[in-house]
Amino acid sequence: MRPFHLNIAQTELDDLRQRLASTRMPPELTGVGWTRGMPLAYLHELVEYWRSGFDWRGAERRINSYPQFTTEIDGQRMHFFHMRSPHRDATPLLMIHGWPGLNTEFLDLLGPLTDPVAHGGDPGDAFHVVLPALPGFGFSSPVTEVGWDIPRMAPALVELMRRLGYERYVTQGGDAGSLVAQAVAAADPKRVTGVHVNMLLTFPSGDPAEVASFDEVDQARLSKLEYFDEHLSGYMKLQATRPQSLAYALTDSPAGQLAWIAERFREWTDPNHDGVLPVSMDYLLTLVSIYWFTRTAGSSGQFYYEDRDNVRKARAAEKPQPLEQPVGVAVFPHDIFVPIRSLAMRDIPSISHWTEFDRGGHFPALEQPDLLVNDLRTFTRSLPAHRTQTIVGGIHQLGTA
Numbered sequence: 001m002r003p004f005h006l007n008i009a010q011t012e013l014d015d016l017r018q019r020l021a022s023t024r025m026p027p028e029l030t031g032v033g034w035t036r037g038m039p040l041a042y043l044h045e046l047v048e049y050w051r052s053g054f055d056w057r058g059a060e061r062r063i064n065s066y067p068q069f070t071t072e073i074d075g076q077r078m079h080f081f082h083m084r085s086p087h088r089d090a091t092p093l094l095m096i097h098g099w100p101g102l103n104t105e106f107l108d109l110l111g112p113l114t115d116p117v118a119h120g121g122d123p124g125d126a127f128h129v130v131l132p133a134l135p136g137f138g139f140s141s142p143v144t145e146v147g148w149d150i151p152r153m154a155p156a157l158v159e160l161m162r163r164l165g166y167e168r169y170v171t172q173g174g175d176a177g178s179l180v181a182q183a184v185a186a187a188d189p190k191r192v193t194g195v196h197v198n199m200l201l202t203f204p205s206g207d208p209a210e211v212a213s214f215d216e217v218d219q220a221r222l223s224k225l226e227y228f229d230e231h232l233s234g235y236m237k238l239q240a241t242r243p244q245s246l247a248y249a250l251t252d253s254p255a256g257q258l259a260w261i262a263e264r265f266r267e268w269t270d271p272n273h274d275g276v277l278p279v280s281m282d283y284l285l286t287l288v289s290i291y292w293f294t295r296t297a298g299s300s301g302q303f304y305y306e307d308r309d310n311v312r313k314a315r316a317a318e319k320p321q322p323l324e325q326p327v328g329v330a331v332f333p334h335d336i337f338v339p340i341r342s343l344a345m346r347d348i349p350s351i352s353h354w355t356e357f358d359r360g361g362h363f364p365a366l367e368q369p370d371l372l373v374n375d376l377r378t379f380t381r382s383l384p385a386h387r388t389q390t391i392v393g394g395i396h397q398l399g400t401a
Contacts, residue, residue: 001069001070001071001163002069002070002071003067003068003069004068004069004070004079004139005064006060006063006064006068006139007060008056008060008293012293013056016254016289016292016293017051019253019254019255020047020050020051020254020255021051023047023253023254023255025040025043025044025255026040027040028040034266034267037259037263038259038262038263038266043255043258043259043262046258046259046262046281046285047254047255047258049281049285050254050258050285050288050289054281054282054285054289055282056286056289059282059285059286059289062107063104063107063286066081066083066107066110067081067082067083068080068081068082068139069082070139070140071160071163073156073159073160074152074155074156074159075145076135076136076140076141076143076148076156077140077141078132078133078135078140078156078160079103079132079133079138079139079140079141080103080130080131080132080133080160081103081106081107081110081129081130081131082128082129082130082131082164083110083114083128083129084114084128085113085114085115085126085127085128085129086114086115086126087115087117087123087126089126090114090126090127090128091126091127091128091169091170091380092127092128092130092161092164092166092168092169092170093113093127093128093129093130093169093170093171093172093376093380094130094132094157094160094161094169094170094171094172094181094184095109095129095130095131095171095172095173095177096132096134096157096171096172096173096177096178096180096181096184097131097133097134097137097173097174097175097176097177098173098174098175098176098177098178098199099137099175099176099300099301099303099304100260100261100264100287100291100300101174101175101177101287101363102133102137102138102287102290102291103131103132103133103138104138104286104287104290105283105287105363105365105366106129106131106365107131108365108366108369109129109365109369109372109373110129110131112369112370112373113126113127113129113373113376114126114127114128114129116377121377124381125377125380125381127170127380128166130160130161130164130166130169132157132160134153134176134177134180134300134303135148135153135156136148136296136299136300136302136303137296137299137300137303138290138291138294138296138300139290139294140296141294141296142294142295142296142298142299143299143302146306147306148302148303148306149303149306149307149310150176150179150180150183150307150310151183151310153180153183154180154183154184154186154187155187157180157184158184158187158188158191161188161191166191167191168191168192168193169191169192169193170192170193170194170195170196170380170383171184171185171192171194171195171196172195172196172197172198172376173197173198173199174197174198174199174362174363174364174365175199175362176303176307178197178198178199178200178201179201179307179310181195181196181197182195182197182323182327182348185323185324185325186321186323189324189325192325193325193326193383193384194325194326194327194328194379194380194383195323195325195326195327195328196327196328196329196330196353196375196376196379196380197327197328197329197330198329198330198331198332198335198364198372199335199337199339199362200329200331200337200339200344200348201337201339202337202339202340202343202344202347203225203343204222204343213342214340214342218340218341218342221338221339221340222340224337224338225337225338228336228337232267232336235260235263235264236304239301239302239303239304239305240304240305240308241305243298243301243302243304243305244298244302246297246298246301247297247298247299247301250291250297250298250301251295251297251298254288254292257288257291257292257297258285258288260297261284261287261288261291262284262288265277265279265284265363267336268334268335268336268361268362268363269334269361269362269363269367270332270333270334270359270360270361270367271334272334272359278361278366278367279363279366279367280366283366322347322348322349322350323348323350324350325350326350326351326352326353326379326382326383327348327350327351327352327353328351328352328353328354328355328375328376328379328382329344329351329353329354329355330355330357330364330371330372330375330376331354331355331356331357332357332359332360332361332362332364332367332368332371333356333357333358333359333360333361334359334360334361334362335360335361335362336362341354352382353378353379353382355375355378357371359371
């Protein structure tokens with residue numbers, strides 16, 4: 001395990017600015033708004049701010065202010081942040097991002113999670129936090145071989161936690177990170193004491209009587225899933241079928257990479273902000289810049305290709321062996337998938353915690369960090385024997401907190 005320090009070469013920054021200045025914009029139809037994708041004026045504004053207003057070096061300093069490392073597991077370099085709590089009996093926590101997220105989306109949570117006392121909380125709610133970048137995402141470098149699906153990622157993360165010396169830990173995730181968090185728990189049932197997710201896929205079995213039994217709220221959630229599938233899932237279908245062809249465009253055009261990710265944030269976040277994204281522009285451009293500099297647009301998109309069969313099974317309500325551990329679910333109303341509780345309980349009988357919020361979308365760590373942190377704390381308090389008493393070996397020898 002090696003300490004990691006981010007320092008993008010100035011030549012890379014110069015090249016990015018030159019490409020942004022030379023962006024070729026397409027024409028657009030009048031009066032269509034967002035119905036066919038990102039409007040030209042909106043992208044113009046983002047591109048210009050990225051070129052002349054965004055401070056990458058400031059973002060780089062912020063990322064470097066947190067302890068981060070790389071290690072090789074199963075032939076793949078894995079990047080991760082690891083921050084120990086000042087409270088020795090804190091709960092180890094593995095937080096897992098999805099697409100187009102990265103482990104950087106959780107950085108603002110590290111303070112409240114690791115040192116709740118400093119943020120007006122209880123020392124009993126402290127966590128030791130591990131934030132990996134999934135293989136093929138960001139600083140975990142592009143994957144160079146096929147097969148990096150969820151069943152392969154999960155044992156890699158189990159091995160990471162073993163190397164860090166954590167004997168018991170909790171997993172947490174949203175988006176694809178929700179699926180990976182569950183897979184880690186299934187792969188490491190003796191050490192994972194609980195699973196917390198802020199997105200859960202629930203699909204009807206196909207029995208008309210099941211759908212007919214849904215109340216008005218659940219019918220609306222099913223309609224939202226159908227709307228997503230028909231109108232908003234183009235990115236998923238393209239990445240699940242032709243990720244390599246898409247990668248050429250996203251790796252060569254920063255404006256294209258920006259539009260591809262920024263559109264997801266526009267469509268997947270809480271719209272109740274007077275047209276302003278509930279995520280800072282600087283964070284959005286930090287995220288897009290990392291994808292750009294690491295050239296991981298293609299390999300992160302390959303994830304959808306690798307997991308096509310797993311998604312198909314989920315849609316057909318073909319579920320793996322139920323989890324043994326307690327599962328907590330945080331439901332944010334403006335997520336792209338809002339779970340139906342009866343279907344969730346059918347698929348995961350060990351759900352022991354369920355919270356419905358009145359605000360927030362797909363990226364709660366960025367949109368509603370306090371709600372996410374408090375819900376994770378509440379769930380973890382309910383777990384039996386979730387404290388770790390011994391930390392052996394691992395990364396602490398390299399000088400982290």
